[in-house]
Amino acid sequence: MMQNKAILSGIRVVELSQLIAIPYATKLMSDMGAEIIRLESAKRPDAYRLSDFYDERLDGDYWNRAINFNEQNRNKLGLSLELDNKNALNQLYDLLSISDVFACNFTPRVMKKFGLEYDNLKTIRPDIIVVSSTGYGHSGPWSSFGAIGFGTEAASGLSSATGYENGPPAQPEIPYPDYTAAEHTVFAIMAAIIHRSKTGEGQFIEISQAECVTSTIPEIILDYTANKNVPARIGNSHLEISPHGCYPCKGRDKWITIAAQSEKEWISLVNLLFPEIATNSKFDSNESRIINRKELDKLISLRTEKWDSLELMEVLQGQGVTAGAVLNGKELLFNKHLFERNFFEIVPHQPQSQIPQLPYPGKPWKMSSASQGTMEPAPSFGQHNETVLKNYLGLSNELYQKLQDQGAISEKLDIVAKKITVSREDKANEGSIYSYDPNFKSTIKSYFDT
Structure with a gap:
């Protein structure tokens, strides 16, 4: 008991x-x-x-x-x-x-x-x-x-x-x-x-x-009751912030989200990824960046895809830019931040x-x-x-x-x-699962010392 x-x-x-x-x-x-x-x-x-x-x-x-x-x-x-x-x-x-x-x-x-x-x-x-x-x-x-x-x-x-x-x-x-x-x-x-x-x-x-x-989604209701608007879908974009999106990184299915919510964040992002556009009038204000959002997203993607997602997240955060690596289940399980906070609990x-x-x-x-x-x-x-x-x-x-x-x-x-009609190995080969680690038992046992 x-x-x-x-x-x-x-x-x-x-x-x-x-x-x-x-x-x-x-x-x-x-x-x-x-x-x-x-x-x-x-x-x-x-x-x-x-x-x-x-x-x-x-x-x-x-x-x-x-x-x-x-x-x-x-x-x-x-x-x-x-x-x-x-x-x-x-x-x-x-x-x-x-x-x-x-x-x-x-x-x-x-x-x-x-x-x-x-x-x-x-x-x-x-x-x-x-x-x-x-x-x-x-x-x-x-x-x-x-x-x-x-x-x-x-x-x-x-x-x-x-x-x-x-x-x-x-x-x-x-x-x-x-x-x-x-x-x-x-x-x-x-x-x-x-x-x-x-x-x-x-x-x-x-x-x-x-x-x-x-x-939990009062905004879409209030947008109609207050402004008679029915919002359109805009993916990972934001109506009032640019850049605000999810961008590719180095490796298979690796991504990072970036949102520059202020001019200070924008300047830090530019200095790190593309200092050559610092004076480009297409991107010199949040309003102009919203207008040229698609072009800006392409420029960011060309730079982020050369970075490891977690490394870029830490560098951007260190510069005061809001960013988050997109983590899958395995990456969450072995994430050092969650590990140090004892988020995962060992259950018999x-x-x-x-x-x-x-x-x-x-x-x-x-x-x-x-x-x-x-x-x-x-x-x-x-x-x-x-x-x-x-x-x-x-x-x-x-x-x-x-x-x-x-x-x-x-x-x-x-x-x-x-x-089970399709094995893990077959799913991995056909691409219906991200990856399959045949040594998952020993990997988990070693990392969590179970």
Whole structure:
């Protein structure tokens, strides 16, 4: 069991979730010491249990080697319950009666089917906090629509402003709305906990993932309400700053972003990259640089492509110019700045997974007082069934066995792993992945001394 002296010690959250929007929110809370009990189903496992396995191994209990699941669910307890079994559902109700928060990102239909709506749960525990995170909320004409990050990002308005000039909308590879919604969810839960501490009242928190993103892009809405403008996509450019772009550097797929926000920065950039244009009237003011933006971007690219991206970033920053190298996953992992700040935390894994200790992105904040727990591995499937059902709820051995016999609890999945049709080596050869390091295990072990 997890020892808990962190700032959220004493807060218990029961989580019925999938993928990211709720798991990431509760992971952040678990990083601060909250006890998270993650519910799972063997009949309908989280999609993250069924894809992207460490070292592409599909043998044995492959579901415990799913890397995305391990990332999103560290520090949690794992409980498998089949809620279509009445006895198992009653165990969940008993668990909620001794819990502070119930968080779910399944549809309202699922919550209603199992009696997990707020009005029902507050009869079990009057001061419970219930969180429902969905694509578009519980009301309005879109409330029943299916949602994934790709769709909610489009509907949020963010995609309309993202993309190259005269090109279609563009979206990042990651499901940005899920992470944005998760962070808003943590804030809402903490506000509800504070409210409860003052009033004794519980709370129903309804999260619209699309609205969470819309709330972070007020500029494109205000541009219309104030000026009747619908902004066009301009890629990496800026309407009021030039240069402001992403430029190629030496090497394959190496880039740097540069933004000269003042004349002082512009002069420093010119002195370093192209002193010969210092007196060119096309670039002697920010206004003229905006007018001649495309020509200027080409000139900058011709110079930056001769530089290493990280070296140029450090040189420019040393001259007071805002610049940032574009880093990929490997470069982030071995970045000296992040290493010295101890951003990556070494997390063990359950023995069943046969995964060694690995560095994971740590908490994106640092606090001065001792307020954070230690990193614990994500649970193997059903790992804490006995702990929760027997120790927390007092279930007898006979009733526990009965649930097992009924298939209401389990510790394994009876699902054949999807065959990996294209190997890492083949992906590297065809160019669909940036690179493949066959020695990645020893490289990581040596760098992080694991």
